[in-house]
Amino acid sequence: MPDQQVDLAIVGLGAMGAAIAWQAAVRGLSVAGFDALEPPHTHGSTHGHSRIIREAYFEHPQYVPLVQRAYALWAELEASAETRLFEACGGLMIGRRGRTVVDGTLRAAFEHRLPVQTWAADDVRARVPVLAPDPDMVGVFEPRAGVLAPERAVGAMLDQARQAGAGLFVSERVRGWTSEPGHVDVRSASRHVRARRLVLAAGPWLASILGDLVLPLTVERVVQYWYPTAGDDRFTPARFPVFLLEAPDGRMLYGLPDQGRGLKLAEHHGGSPTTADAVDRQVSNAERATFHAFASRWVRDLPAGPADASVCLYTNMPDGDFLLDWHPSAPGVFLCSACSGHGFKFAPAIGEAVAAMVATGTSSHDLRPFRLGRLA
Ligand SMILES: Cc1cc2nc3c(=O)[nH]c(=O)nc-3n(C[C@H](O)[C@H](O)[C@H](O)COP(=O)(O)OP(=O)(O)OC[C@H]3O[C@@H](n4cnc5c(N)ncnc54)[C@H](O)[C@@H]3O)c2cc1C
Secondary structure, eight states: OOSEEEEEEEEOOSHHHHHHHHHHHHTTOOEEEEOSSOSSOSSSSSOSSOEEEOSSOTTOGGGHHHHHHHHHHHHHHHHHHTOOOEEEOOEEEEEOTTSHHHHHHHHHHHHTTOOOEEEEHHHHHHHSTTBOOOTTOEEEEETTOEEEOHHHHHHHHHHHHHHTTOEEEOSOOEEEEEEETTEEEEEESSOEEEEEEEEEOOGGGGGGGSTTOOOOOEEEEEEEEEEOOTTOGGGSTTTOOEEEEEOTTSOEEEEEOOSSSOEEEEEESOOEEEOTTTOOOOOOHHHHHHHHHHHHHHBTTOOSSOSEEEEEEEEEOTTSOOEEEEOSSSTTEEEEEOOTTOOGGGHHHHHHHHHHHHHHSOOSSOOGGGOGGGGO
C-alpha cells in the first residue's frame, strides 16, 4: 500500500521541478516532490550564481510570450518571497547580419514589436568599451534583458511550494515508477507515493529515470568562468549588459556583468558529450587557457585569466528546443526537459504551463512546439 496519495508527484526539484511544485501547489494540487540531492546544488544544470533573461529571442519568436509570462512570474516570486532575483542591465546580441543571432533577434523583436536598437560595431565599442566586435558586426540592444539568480530562485520556489502545502523530499532519489490507467506509483528507498500524475523533471539525469523509453537527449559538459574585475566599473551592471556574440566560425561567447563575484564568461555549446554521473568536474589549466584565448579575442582588458571555473550540464534536444509532453506510452506521466542550454529564464512559466497541463489536460501556453512528435 502507498504511504501517501497525491494529485502530482515530481521527480527532480531543480529549476523546472521547483517551479512545477510551486505552481501546482498554489493551484491547490496536492504535491509530492523528490530530489536525489539537496537543491539548489552544484551537480546539475542550475548553479553558477547567474542566468541571462532576454526577450527578443533569437532562437525562435515562439518563446517570446513564454518569457513575457516568466518576467511577470519572476516579479511575483520576488514579491511573495521578499527576495531579489532579477537585475536589469540590458542585453546585447552581437554578430553579423544574415546569421543566427542578429537575424533571429531582429525577427523576434519585429514579430512581437519589442523595443530594440541596432548598433553598428563602432557604437557597440563606444557604449560598451570592453567589447571588441569585428567592424562588420552589429549589436542588437534590448533594454529589458538582465540577470536572474538561479540558486536563490530555486530556493524561493521550493519555499513557496512548501508554504502552499507541497511535501518535498530531498536527498531522496526516486528508484523507479510504474504507471497504470488512473495512477502512477513512485518509489524511493523509503517511500511509496501514489499519484494521479507524475512529472519527470530530472534534468541531465532524465535518461536514467525513463524506464524503457529512449529519447534523443544528449548531455553536454559546459564550463562557466569568472574573471576578477572588482574595482573596474566597466564590467558592472550599470555599464556592461549581458551579451552573446556569434563569432564568424559560429562559436558563441556570452557574458554577464560583475555583480560581486567577478565577470562571468562562457561558451554557449561547444562542450563535450557526457553523462550526469560520469562528467569530469575538474577544469584543467589547458582548458582555461584555451577558453581565455577565445574570450580575450572579443572582450578587451580582461585580467590574465579566469580566477574560477565551474562545470555545468546542458541536456540538449537535437533541435535545441525543449521537451514538454506526455510520455508516449505511460499514461499520466509528463516529460519536462527544458534546458538545451537556455531554459532557466522560462522556469516559472513552464511550471505554470505544466501544472495546468497535469491538472486539466490543457494549458494557456501553447506547448505544441515542444512535443516529442515534432522530431518524427
Ligand atoms: C552553464 C549553464 C549556463 C546556462 N545559462 C542559462 C542562461 O543564461 N539563461 C537560461 O535561461 N538558461 C541557462 N541555462 C539553462 C538552465 O540553467 C537550465 O535550462 C535549467 O537549469 C534546467 O533545470 P532542470 O530543472 O531541468 O535541471 P536541474 O536543475 O539539473 O534539476 C534536475 C534535478 O533532478 C534531480 N534528480 C535527478 N535524478 C533524480 C532521481 N532519480 N530522483 C530524484 N531526483 C532526481 C537532481 O538532483 C536535480 O536536482 C544554462 C545552463 C548551464 C549549464
